[in-house]
Amino acid sequence: MDGRAWGVLFVLCGAIFLEGIDVAMLNVALPSIRADLGLSTGTLSGVVSAYVLGYGGFMLLGGRTADLLGRRRMFLFWLTVFLVFSGLGGFATEGWMLLVARFVTGVSAAFMAPAGLALVTGNFPEGPRRTKALGVYAGTAAGGFSLGLVAGGVLASFGWRWVFFAPVILSAVILLAAIPLIKDPGTPERAGRRFDLAGAFSITGAMLALVYGVVRLEHPGNGWAGTVAAFAAGLALLAAFVVIERRSPDPLVRLGILRSGPLVRANLGALLFLCSFAGFQFLVTLYLQELRGWSTLQTGLAMLVIGVDTILAPTLTPRLVNRFGNARVLFAGMLLAALAYALFLPVGLDWAYTAMLPTMILLGLAFSLAYGPLTMAATDGIDEDEHGLAGGLLYTAIQFGTALGLSAVTAVNVAALGDDTAPQAGLDALQTALLVPVAAGILGAAVIASGLGARRAPRTPEPVPAETLA
Numbered sequence: 001m002d003g004r005a006w007g008v009l010f011v012l013c014g015a016i017f018l019e020g021i022d023v024a025m026l027n028v029a030l031p032s033i034r035a036d037l038g039l040s041t042g043t044l045s046g047v048v049s050a051y052v053l054g055y056g057g058f059m060l061l062g063g064r065t066a067d068l069l070g071r072r073r074m075f076l077f078w079l080t081v082f083l084v085f086s087g088l089g090g091f092a093t094e095g096w097m098l099l100v101a102r103f104v105t106g107v108s109a110a111f112m113a114p115a116g117l118a119l120v121t122g123n124f125p126e127g128p129r130r131t132k133a134l135g136v137y138a139g140t141a142a143g144g145f146s147l148g149l150v151a152g153g154v155l156a157s158f159g160w161r162w163v164f165f166a167p168v169i170l171s172a173v174i175l176l177a178a179i180p181l182i183k184d185p186g187t188p189e190r191a192g193r194r195f196d197l198a199g200a201f202s203i204t205g206a207m208l209a210l211v212y213g214v215v216r217l218e219h220p221g222n223g224w225a226g227t228v229a230a231f232a233a234g235l236a237l238l239a240a241f242v243v244i245e246r247r248s249p250d251p252l253v254r255l256g257i258l259r260s261g262p263l264v265r266a267n268l269g270a271l272l273f274l275c276s277f278a279g280f281q282f283l284v285t286l287y288l289q290e291l292r293g294w295s296t297l298q299t300g301l302a303m304l305v306i307g308v309d310t311i312l313a314p315t316l317t318p319r320l321v322n323r324f325g326n327a328r329v330l331f332a333g334m335l336l337a338a339l340a341y342a343l344f345l346p347v348g349l350d351w352a353y354t355a356m357l358p359t360m361i362l363l364g365l366a367f368s369l370a371y372g373p374l375t376m377a378a379t380d381g382i383d384e385d386e387h388g389l390a391g392g393l394l395y396t397a398i399q400f401g402t403a404l405g406l407s408a409v410t411a412v413n414v415a416a417l418g419d420d421t422a423p424q425a426g427l428d429a430l431q432t433a434l435l436v437p438v439a440a441g442i443l444g445a446a447v448i449a450s451g452l453g454a455r456r457a458p459r460t461p462e463p464v465p466a467e468t469l470a
Helices: 003-037 041-069 071-090 095-123 128-158 162-181 197-216 223-249 256-258 259-290 294-302 304-316 315-324 326-343 353-378 384-417 425-434 434-451
Strands: none
Touching: 003 041, 003 071, 003 095, 003 128, 003 294, 003 315, 041 071, 041 095, 041 197, 041 384, 071 095, 071 162, 095 128, 128 162, 128 294, 128 304, 128 315, 128 353, 197 223, 223 256, 223 434, 256 259, 256 384, 259 304, 259 326, 259 353, 259 384, 259 425, 259 434, 294 304, 294 353, 304 315, 304 353, 304 384, 315 326, 315 353, 326 353, 326 434, 353 384, 384 425, 384 434, 425 434
16 A cells, blocks of 8 residues: 555544544543542443443444445544544533533544444455455554553543543544545435435434443343333334335435345444453453552553554454455454453452463454454445445444443342452452353354355455545
8 A cells, every 4th residue: 555545544543543542541530530520420420321322322323424425524524523522521520511521422433433434445445455454444443442541541640631631632633634635435426315314313312212221221220110111212213213214215224234144243243242342341440440459550551462453453364364254263353252251250369460361362362353354344245335334333233232241241240249348249249240241252253153154255456546545
């Protein structure tokens, strides 16, 4: 790839890295935010949930809007919104200000992420170049989560507001570089087409209700009636959305896209992969900080080795995909993740870090082998003009998986612990909750294994026109 191609890729990678590091840094800084603003446990949890609601609720709408209104336009606009509201979060003096800032930041990420993925697939022709580009892109995205833990610990030591201000600086640099570099290879054809408002409202309402129901699972004390009502409302709106899309002359989402086997397996696999990792990351944080007394910085450094995917994903994974096929590489990554969680099950109160290290190394390898191929499979066989929608589906699955993993391990951990506050009881409850990531990892590997028998078209290099990136 020439210099301009690398410039385009680095800008798009910077945006997805920004999203990952933003979430990870905030999670580490939550105790400092609570201490400074005097937030209740419910409000503090809401700071995280607000982002999840905005992200998961608007992701499908964001993906299709990028296809219809232009990927570059949506990418630049919502990157600007991300910048503004991240900065406003840093100036927050009340809990509600943080809630609003995080919700709008989540919405902006919901529009920005699928537009960015569609720009990657649109700017790099199918074949080895796209495989390499997606490997770099996915490795950067995964690296943002792991490196964000360390960055959050460092910034929080200077003051939690820097966790919000640092993304402002990074997003400003990305925006300034994106304006001259990013070109939209596909101009949306809106002539004679109407925007499906009924579909947009119904799917957004369904996603918001379903994500809210998942978030409520973390707090069983709030009562099951509200949780059941949220899920019921979400399913009802989802059913209404399907009816609307079948009858609409210009549907927001072409339902036929769900007939793609690789796309469905990629979305289920992504949901389970992130469900297992999010739950495991949460439990490890509890173990290291509450049961072992480690600092936030020590916790981040302990998980830093997972960030090896930032190096391996763009260098090793594309070669493996070209040689063995996407499904086999993805299956290997899912198996390594399940094995990593299983190795952590016998964790003890006096475990040395060397005993934890095999799990961290295997997770780094798992992310290297799985995250990129999941991104590739999500657009495999999908028409170019629907890559934004395919990206929206993938990131919706990722967000649902993350929320579900956190809620599931929290609910199991709380139920297993009961009222006992002894360290050994905390460890026993944590070991019980660790069964959730193990089960999700095994199930995810089984989903991907179901596609191993599918015939794979040989990958051959395609001629690349000189004007592709002009």
